[in-house]
Amino acid sequence: MTFPGMPLAGSYDYREVALSILIAVLASYSALGLAERVNVSRGRARLSWLVCGAVAMGLGIWSMHYTGMLAFRLPIPVQYDWRTSLLSLLTAILAALVALFVASRKRMEFARALTGSIFMAASIVGLHYIAMASMRLSAMCQYSPSLVALSVVFAFVFSLLSLLLTFSFRDQTGHKVRKIMSGMLMGGAISAMHYTAMAAATFMSADVAPDLSHALTISSLGVASIGIVTVMVLEIGILTSLVDRLQEQRALLDELFEQGPEAVVLTDTNNRIVRVNRAFARIFGYSPEETVGRRLGELIVPDEAKDEERQFAATAANGPRVDAEGIRKRKDDTLLHVGIVRVAVSVPGKQIAGYAIYRDITERKQYEEQLKMSEGQLVEAQHLARIGSWNWDLTTNSLNWSDELFRIFGRRPQEFNPTHEAFLQLVHPEDLESVNEAIQHSVNTLDQLDYYVRITRPDGEVRILHSRGTVDVDAYGTPIRMYGAAQDVTESRLAEEELGQSNEKLRALSARLQLAREEEGTRIARELHDELGASLTSLKWDLEGLSKRCSDWVNQTDYSVLHDSIEKMIALVDDILGNVRRISSELRPSILDDLGLMAAIEWQARQFESRSGIVCEIDPLFDDAQLNREQSTAIFRILQEALTNILRHAQASRVNVLIEEVNGELVLEIKDNGRGTTEEEIAGSQSLGLIGMRERAHMLGGTIEITGVVGGGTVITLRVPIHP
Amino acid sequence: MARILIVDDHAVVRDGVRRIFEQQEDETTVGEASTAQEAVQLVRGANWDAVVLDISLGGRSGLDFIKELKQIRPKLPVLILSMHSEEQYARRAFKAGAAGYITKDNSRTELVAAINKVIAGGRYVSPALAEKLVFDIERGTEGPPHELLSDREFEVMCLIASGKTVTEISEELSLSDKTISTYRARILEKMDMKTNAELTHYTIKNKLVD
Numbered sequence: 001m002t003f004p005g006m007p008l009a010g011s012y013d014y015r016e017v018a019l020s021i022l023i024a025v026l027a028s029y030s031a032l033g034l035a036e037r038v039n040v041s042r043g044r045a046r047l048s049w050l051v052c053g054a055v056a057m058g059l060g061i062w063s064m065h066y067t068g069m070l071a072f073r074l075p076i077p078v079q080y081d082w083r084t085s086l087l088s089l090l091t092a093i094l095a096a097l098v099a100l101f102v103a104s105r106k107r108m109e110f111a112r113a114l115t116g117s118i119f120m121a122a123s124i125v126g127l128h129y130i131a132m133a134s135m136r137l138s139a140m141c142q143y144s145p146s147l148v149a150l151s152v153v154f155a156f157v158f159s160l161l162s163l164l165l166t167f168s169f170r171d172q173t174g175h176k177v178r179k180i181m182s183g184m185l186m187g188g189a190i191s192a193m194h195y196t197a198m199a200a201a202t203f204m205s206a207d208v209a210p211d212l213s214h215a216l217t218i219s220s221l222g223v224a225s226i227g228i229v230t231v232m233v234l235e236i237g238i239l240t241s242l243v244d245r246l247q248e249q250r251a252l253l254d255e256l257f258e259q260g261p262e263a264v265v266l267t268d269t270n271n272r273i274v275r276v277n278r279a280f281a282r283i284f285g286y287s288p289e290e291t292v293g294r295r296l297g298e299l300i301v302p303d304e305a306k307d308e309e310r311q312f313a314a315t316a317a318n319g320p321r322v323d324a325e326g327i328r329k330r331k332d333d334t335l336l337h338v339g340i341v342r343v344a345v346s347v348p349g350k351q352i353a354g355y356a357i358y359r360d361i362t363e364r365k366q367y368e369e370q371l372k373m374s375e376g377q378l379v380e381a382q383h384l385a386r387i388g389s390w391n392w393d394l395t396t397n398s399l400n401w402s403d404e405l406f407r408i409f410g411r412r413p414q415e416f417n418p419t420h421e422a423f424l425q426l427v428h429p430e431d432l433e434s435v436n437e438a439i440q441h442s443v444n445t446l447d448q449l450d451y452y453v454r455i456t457r458p459d460g461e462v463r464i465l466h467s468r469g470t471v472d473v474d475a476y477g478t479p480i481r482m483y484g485a486a487q488d489v490t491e492s493r494l495a496e497e498e499l500g501q502s503n504e505k506l507r508a509l510s511a512r513l514q515l516a517r518e519e520e521g522t523r524i525a526r527e528l529h530d531e532l533g534a535s536l537t538s539l540k541w542d543l544e545g546l547s548k549r550c551s552d553w554v555n556q557t558d559y560s561v562l563h564d565s566i567e568k569m570i571a572l573v574d575d576i577l578g579n580v581r582r583i584s585s586e587l588r589p590s591i592l593d594d595l596g597l598m599a600a601i602e603w604q605a606r607q608f609e610s611r612s613g614i615v616c617e618i619d620p621l622f623d624d625a626q627l628n629r630e631q632s633t634a635i636f637r638i639l640q641e642a643l644t645n646i647l648r649h650a651q652a653s654r655v656n657v658l659i660e661e662v663n664g665e666l667v668l669e670i671k672d673n674g675r676g677t678t679e680e681e682i683a684g685s686q687s688l689g690l691i692g693m694r695e696r697a698h699m700l701g702g703t704i705e706i707t708g709v710v711g712g713g714t715v716i717t718l719r720v721p722i723h724p
Numbered sequence: 725m726a727r728i729l730i731v732d733d734h735a736v737v738r739d740g741v742r743r744i745f746e747q748q749e750d751e752t753t754v755g756e757a758s759t760a761q762e763a764v765q766l767v768r769g770a771n772w773d774a775v776v777l778d779i780s781l782g783g784r785s786g787l788d789f790i791k792e793l794k795q796i797r798p799k800l801p802v803l804i805l806s807m808h809s810e811e812q813y814a815r816r817a818f819k820a821g822a823a824g825y826i827t828k829d830n831s832r833t834e835l836v837a838a839i840n841k842v843i844a845g846g847r848y849v850s851p852a853l854a855e856k857l858v859f860d861i862e863r864g865t866e867g868p869p870h871e872l873l874s875d876r877e878f879e880v881m882c883l884i885a886s887g888k889t890v891t892e893i894s895e896e897l898s899l900s901d902k903t904i905s906t907y908r909a910r911i912l913e914k915m916d917m918k919t920n921a922e923l924t925h926y927t928i929k930n931k932l933v934d
Contacts (some may be wrong), residue, residue, distance in 0.1 A: 529807055537740060537828035545743065545747060574829055594785065621907060621910070656875070662900070
């Protein structure tokens with residue numbers, strides 16, 4: 001039994017309380033997700049997210065309230081006025097709107113959060129007490145002021161908490177666990193506020209019949225609330241994941257579009273530019289803003305390429321992809337070579353956009369030009385130098401020849417397939433072994449390949465080639481490739497040989513001349529010395545006899561005149577005899593022929609000493625019976641030449657001449673203590689004396705070595721093999 | 725009455741010599757030969773007091789011919805009458821056994837004096853050549869005898885003095901045995917010694933080796 005003024009004992013159905021708390025948690029979780037979307041979207045999308053989010057969240061909070069009220073059981077029937085209920089829903093949506101708006105600001109200041117919380121708290125408190133006012137029951141409702149105040153504080157704290165949490169979440173997507181925890185915290189706070197406010201109300205029994213117009217039973221409201229929240233949460237889940245997917249794809253495509261190395265232009269179906277990427281701006285010099293709404297033809301197509309551009313656009317519009325190369329211009333009118341790709345972007349049934357992609361290939365074109373030029377030059381150079389190049393892949397045993405190499409071998413590329421084996425067939429049989437050896441050596445040691453080879457042309461002509469090559473190895477050091485060049489050196493080889501032969505002939509001729517001169521000199525010297533000398537001697541003796549006897553034939557006066565004249569004649573004959581001796585020994589010292597080289601050297605040394613005043617020490621320790629006339633002559637002449645040089649240039653005061661046999665060789669060493677011959681003087685072409693000495697040494701098959709130490713004299717060493 | 729054989733392939737010289745001696749007071753017989761072969765026959769066939777020989781006897785070394793003549797008649801004095809005024813000829817002629825050496829530019833008086841001197845068993849050399857030969861000897865008369873040696877000769881002398889054999893020395897100096905023997909002979913000649921022992925004694929006395 002109830003009676004007026006009697007407080008009604010209320011009870012809670014705890015299953016429904018739990019349901020209400022679950023709804024609060026789900027609503028809070030959705031609200032946090034929505035705040036993220038609001039934050040990351042822009043423009044109209046942002047506004048619609050804000051509104052949708054506010055509606056969803058408001059509905060959630062509202063449902064929680066009514067579920068919570070459903071869980072409260074009174075001993076009398078309770079109904080709800082639907083108009084007041086609707087008002088409470090609007091209040092809830094308003095609260096959500098404020099919350100989302102504040103939380104989606106760029107920066108969260110505490111004052112702003114505080115203001116937002118006050119608005120939210122007011123709306124929530126409004127929601128609750130308006131909802132309470134929608135109750136239609138035959139009872140009075142009284143409020144405990146202290147608990148009401150506590151519920152307001154809870155509302156405020158819950159609002160502030162939710163704002164800060166939402167804000168802290170909005171930049172970090174993907175922290176599912178933290179998001180769930182926050183949702184539970186917020187849901188718990190909302191529930192706490194609700195049940196505190198419920199506790200503030202005490203219902204007194206009254207006889208007044210409730211105004212039941214527009215009233216609904218609480219159970220139908222509760223069912224509606226639960227349905228709404230469930231649908232809402234599912235919807236938001238699907239929506240957010242869809243939006244996430246779209247955003248991810250867009251970000252991926254955006255990066256691809258912007259970061260690609262090639263200039264990419266997105267056009268609409270009218271060929272107007274919608275968007276260009278950074279590479280386009282870099283390559284063509286236009287900023288993205290300058291390009292939007294313009295046509296490609298206006299910006300980067302030079303006049304000569306207008307037709308081509310129209311054709312490309314038409315082709316691409318009709319479906320097939322365009323892949324071409326052409327010339328385009330930059331903003332500053334400079335031209336560049338580009339690779340061009342044009343494609344249409346279509347969805348089934350129609351074209352929606354087009355892409356134009358440009359790659360700057362100026363550098364490649366330049367390299368191509370240079371390469372073409374270099375190749376041309378190489379061909380010319382090979383032709384001029386008669387050098388052919390080859391490349392031998394050791395792994396596949398394929399051999400490549402340049403055109404010039406074919407020419408050198410007298411073959412045509414169409415008719416002859418150059419393999420290593422085919423090459424060996426063309427090698428002169430006598431050279432085969434050395435060629436194989438050279439190649440094997442290079443492969444084994446990786447040394448430079450270098451050999452001469454004779455090859456035979458189809459017409460039988462033999463050519464001489466000089467081939468050089470390099471071995472390439474792989475990462476394991478195994479030879480994989482040989483490449484190099486071969487030069488036709490036939491002419492220069494022949495010329496060399498001819499030159500060598502003619503040099504030899506010249507030398508032989510000069511040697512013969514030398515010999516002939518020597519012979520002639522010997523003959524004349526002998527004639528002068530012996531014949532003329534004998535006659536002069538006889539003449540002198542006769543004159544002496546005449547001088548002695550004439551006193552018997554003439555008188556005293558005549559005698560002294562005659563005697564004087566005869567004495568003068570004798571003196572003259574003496575003079576002539578002296579001259580004959582001098583001239584003949586200059587032509588050819590007879591001592592060399594009569595007494596041999598050692599005696600001649602001794603004599604020459606004494607002559608030199610008395611003529612120059614330079615001390616000449618000799619060690620003639622060679623058995624000159626071993627020498628033939630030619631050898632003796634050459635060695636003697638070399639000594640004479642050396643002594644002449646010393647006299648003229650050395651400024652020496654002493655000369656040592658040593659001639660001995662060392663290891664089957666005659667060694668003649670002429671050492672002076674003069675200023676020392678310099679390298680330049682030795683190498684100088686005008687030092688004809690030295691050339692003459694060298695020639696004579698060469699004739700003997702010997703060598704001559706001249707070493708000078710500045711200030712330390714000069715040593716000339718002649719070595720002649722004696723025993724062949 | 726002297727009998728002189730003149731061997732020279734030049735007729736003018738033979739005539740000249742003949743005239744000189746025919747104009748002499750004492751009756752001198754002059755025989756003539758123009759080749760070595762002829763001369764050998766004449767020497768074998770008769771007694772001569774002296775032979776006057778041209779050292780450049782056409783086609784044949786006069787020095788060898790001296791030896792040949794000396795073999796046939798060791799006592800027969802040979803006077804070389806030569807165009808060559810080089811002392812090398814003279815030295816070698818004396819070595820080969822000539823009694824005198826006179827150059828053709830000497831006066832007939834001197835030629836006669838030379839002939840007389842060699843017939844008398846003396847030796848003769850033309851004044852100008854004598855001067856050169858004396859100078860050669862003088863070259864070696866100042867200071868101790870080892871200063872006459874060349875550097876290489878001195879080296880070889882020290883090695884000989886230290887008791888090394890010719891073969892050892894030739895190996896040490898990379899020279900042939902023959903060259904070392906030649907050195908040894910020259911050293912002994914310059915030092916006026918006969919044996920290795922004398923050399924060793926000399927080097928020790930003069931503190932030339934350790």
